[in-house]
Amino acid sequence: MTIDLVLSSLNKRLEKEKNLTIQRENGEILNVTCNWNSPVTDQQLTEFSSKTNHILPNDFCSFLKICNGGKLYTDGVDYFELFNLKGIHNYLNEYDININYKSAYDKSWYMIGYYKGYGDYLFIDSEKVANGDNDYLIYVQVGDIQRLSMNFETWLDRFIVAQGARYWIW
Template sequence: MNTFPIVHLTLQKLKERQSEKNFLRVQVDQGNELNTICKFNEPAEESEFSLFTKETNLVLPPDYIDFLKLHNGGILYSLDDDLGGGIELFSIEEIIENYEDYRDDLLESFYPIGIENGEELLLINSAECDPLCRNKNYLYWSDVLDLEDPINLNSNFEIWLDRLVMAQGNKFWYWNIYTAETYYKTHKGV
């Protein structure tokens, strides 16, 4: 059965909900709302995929390639151009640059594909990728100061992106740490 990649469907609906100026109103915790911006780069060139492999000897998974063929990076759920925030997804060129910058601190076969607020990285573990298979969990999240202990997101890129959009830009992978006992200690004023 031939399925349409989830990344296409997720991005199509996300873009339909955006205003003409790329604004997207989202609900965040405790009933608050924010205007966010999602912007996407032009598609990656075929030559960039070859360059990535040549420069890094790492694997790009098929669902992530689908995204790059649509958009060679972008910004998800930024507060605005001045305030920043949100998750920046790197272009292939930026992936190579950041891989070189963080290489000595990364676990073997890991490379960054995105960053949030300059503090946390979205990582792919190339050793867990299969270029012919979509059903591999290869995605990780890590504080830039603790790259030796990344959080396994138990996901591939397209499922992560789909869930991020459903969660309206919130880091859903942290939700399990907030129980009734811990939530009120960490969320003052509730």
């Protein structure tokens, strides 16, 4: 499995249908789409790591080089947004000045996305990435921090298979 294959398969479905009709929990039927940002360059990835001292995992870099973030499974109201490099950098700048972030999240973490409408946040633990660990994702929901036993590639593949559902809390 590769990020490229996962995204190209989803994009083929979107090209054919424009919107996807999906079924979520409790029989909810939605028409959704995905909106992708323009990709980043290797130089931008290197500059990000140099400026922030945070290591980006290879699979997440592959994602950013295909699409620099985007909104997944959006119905116009709810969606999961994976941040672009600027959004991740903005979070890191906020961390330095926001006392609430400092008291809630470890400095080695950086936020890569959130689920609008649910209050869920997805983080990467840069320290785990630096140590070569592949289980570096962290899920945060109000009052609950859960380390996910997976990397970004696995998370994204399962998220797409689950049609944008929060499968990690099932």
